[in-house]
Amino acid sequence: MSDIRLVPGEVPLSHWRALWRGGTPRLEPTSGAKIAASAEAVARILARGEPVYGINTGFGKLASVRIGDADLATLQRNIVLSHAAGSGAPSPVAVVRLMMALKLASLAQGASGVQPDTVALLEAMLARGLTPEVPSQGSVGASGDLAPLSHMAAAMIGVGWIDLQGERLPAAQALTRAGLQPLQLGPKEGLALLNGTQFSTANALGGLFQAELLFQSALVTGALSTEAAKGSDTPFDPRIHALRRHRGQIEVADTLRALMAGSTIRASHAVDDPRVQDPYCLRCQPQVMGAALDVLRQAASTLATEANGVSDNPLIFADTDEALSGGNFHAEPVAFAADMIALAICEIGSIAERRIAMLVDPALSGLPAFLTPKPGLNSGFMIPQVTAAALVSENKQRAYPASVDSIPTSANQEDHVSMAAHGARRLLEMAANATAVIGIEWLAAAQGVDFHAPLASSRPLEAARATLRAAVPMLHDDRHFHPDMEAANSLIASGALTTIHPLPEVSP
CATH class of the missing domain: 1.10.275.10 (Fumarase/aspartase (N-terminal domain))
Known part of the structure; x- marks a missing residue:
């Protein structure tokens, strides 16, 4: 170390x-x-x-x-x-x-x-x-x-x-x-x-760092899902996002466009696809993921300040030999930051699950039902999508703001508290849930792109697919699915998707 x-x-x-x-x-x-x-x-x-x-x-x-x-x-x-x-x-x-x-x-x-x-x-x-x-x-x-x-x-x-x-x-x-x-x-x-506030802050920082990894990985899997569905790249045109002015939205659109640049799948869309508009889970990625990025950055700023502060009591001022009693121990800033991180984690997983649901539905994706070459005999990605839905719903339940709660303690001497520890402790488990959703999306998106052969995606997205395929082969017939999911999760946790292309950072 x-x-x-x-x-x-x-x-x-x-x-x-x-x-x-x-x-x-x-x-x-x-x-x-x-x-x-x-x-x-x-x-x-x-x-x-x-x-x-x-x-x-x-x-x-x-x-x-x-x-x-x-x-x-x-x-x-x-x-x-x-x-x-x-x-x-x-x-x-x-x-x-x-x-x-x-x-x-x-x-x-x-x-x-x-x-x-x-x-x-x-x-x-x-x-x-x-x-x-x-x-x-x-x-x-x-x-x-x-x-x-x-x-x-x-x-x-x-x-x-x-x-x-x-x-x-x-x-x-x-x-x-x-x-x-x-x-x-x-x-x-x-x-x-x-x-x-060091316990709350440590948990919140850990949640922030895992959320950053989750966010960056989800940008790549979201782009790969767009390729699998032969979605349009028009919604990522920089002129659209410049008019709205949100920094995160602009950066996400730029990143998605760069991730898909040079794709022959993308080129085929303009020629033979009659669809005018894609579902929101594809079209609104810059708006949703950009908002999550902005919120995570605000939380990062708050936590950076808290991490460098002094929050015990009383505080000693050696220049005047004073011990001043105050309330720096009140972790309301950390509670608010943790709540923001929870909201971002929840929404990153939520829109990813919608992309999985879209990919397994032939009416929306144009792909084989449940992404299996032999639907009926095989169930393919039917239940992994259910698992993703379950994980997203669990995160929705956990995302309710902890900071709005308070309970008096210490015989009412400490009559208003922040619940920062509650808000921060949930983040690692929420991030793990959302990571599992992104892992399922990676598997589904790669499977979808496999069906488009011999057309190929862009260089970075083909690198993402190759990374997964080195550990998980294409699903031709039903097999024990859990090991595939575990392999995808481990790769995400290792940062494998964050190195294929420059991605926006939550914190410097």
């Missing part, structure tokens, strides 16, 4: 993407001075003897309870252990590692009051492959992602479980095996570790 340099507050999305794909974060060495200054400021604040939330008081509704100096370390340990109350299946390792990297970059900005050793341990755990086991449920997205981050913090003090390069071990044992010592929490440190 490659090292990814993190300059706190200035990390580009491309770096977070690289971390999502397995990179290891390395903090910019100059961060040390800010971290140390922040810890020293906490010591000076304590020396004044004044009550300061989160440093020498209770938490949430118990903020008015003053804690004596002798109990400050116990206070921080207690908050970690009591808040490590998550539920459900463990979060994926990639999500937890990205969450840890986000927390690392946040703490290193010197506004959280943690010791340099605390940041060093988090960085060392990432470098040595120690991933805390973090239950996926339990956060309402304010006051931060308390339960998930508490499980991370608990592992740092030797409590709970850690995945050490694929082996599940008690946290203390895993730290020892990696040559690390459990953390001894100082004032403010437990709260700094468990407060913040």
Whole structure:
């Protein structure tokens, strides 16, 4: 795994993407001075003897309870252990590692009051492959992602479980095996570790990166479906899209036109096809996919800002020795971004399923029924289309905005919450559903183009078909279909469709 340099507050999305794909974060060495200054400021604040939330008081509704100096370390340990109350299946390792990297970059900005050793341990755990086991449920997205981050913090003090390069071990044992010592929490440190939006943001970023791969792959399969149906390329004329002015729509139309340039199938359409207009699933690809691209880019902008921010509480300002209590932990921006990503994923899969349905219908596509040479004896693509419909319907149910929900917690002290974790956690499963739909479309579109031989598609689309055909032969008679679908899904996940031609990017 490659090292990814993190300059706190200035990390580009491309770096977070690289971390999502397995990179290891390395903090910019100059961060040390800010971290140390922040810890020293906490010591000076304590020396004044004044009550300061989160440093020498209770938490949430118990903020008015003053804690004596002798109990400050116990206070921080207690908050970690009591808040490590998550539920459900463990979060994926990639999500937890990205969450840890986000927390690392946040703490290193010197506004959280943690010791340099605390940041060093988090960085060392990432470098040595120690991933805390973090239950996926339990956060309402304010006051931060308390339960998930508490499980991370608990592992740092030797409590709970850690995945050490694929082996599940008690946290203390895993730290020892990696040559690390459990953390001894100082004032403010437990709260700094468990407060913040890093769990929601990690899930949302993972969803964004998978949505980008999905979007790019769907552009290629959509173009191939247009070829299979001998659809018109007139709807992709740049003059149409220039008049509407949406950036994403213009880019998608340009891409579709370029993907199909030079196709002999395309040339045949102009000669012998009596159809005047194609169904919306072909004709309106620039409008639908372009809108999805614009929405994903807006979400990417929000998440890039969030990933570079500091979202725990209170925040320490070393220049004035102040601890200011606010609400940066409220993850409403992340919730909105996650909802936008969910909508885009849902619509990318939805219009792709309509193209599959069109291809299997001989009245619409002009191809053999269910894309089989012997319909009746063979069912061909009948049930894969049903599977695509089921997956799209499931995504529709999941796409309802999470951000419009709220439920009071902590004895009404935390009376409005974001549900960002709910909104973000669904994205990876939604993307997997939509990827399976795109995989079915790839199989169906390639099958459709096979029927047009000896006519050939464009160079990039023939490359896409050849990539699939290297793993999945043309369907002549019914066979076990599931392995074909799995092969297509694996190729999409590998990025095979994103390398055949330059495609619009969601995030730089």
